[in-house]
Amino acid sequence: MRVQDAICEGHGECHRAHPRLFPLDEAGHTAVPDGTVVPKGMEEAAQLGIDVCPAQALAVEPMRQGR
Numbered sequence: 001m002r003v004q005d006a007i008c009e010g011h012g013e014c015h016r017a018h019p020r021l022f023p024l025d026e027a028g029h030t031a032v033p034d035g036t037v038v039p040k041g042m043e044e045a046a047q048l049g050i051d052v053c054p055a056q057a058l059a060v061e062p063m064r065q066g067r
């Protein structure tokens with residue numbers, strides 16, 4: 001998962017969509033580290049949290065093979 005914490009505006013929509021996948025820091029901004037691998041079976045939940053982010057701070061990209 002790509003996380004651009006610099007453009008996160010702290011809306012918390014991702015967290016409301018899935019609190020465990022999208023933790024927030026004390027300031028209400030995303031605490032998901034850039035490069036986090038979405039656990040198997042949670043792809044849909046991750047996509048939902050990504051889709052509701054008004055700042056478009058979150059994205060998924062396919063895993064690269066052989067790295």
Ligand code: SF4
Nearest residue numbers: 008009011012014053
């Ligand atoms: S929904 Fe987007 S802007 Fe809001 S806390 Fe999550 S990453 Fe940040």
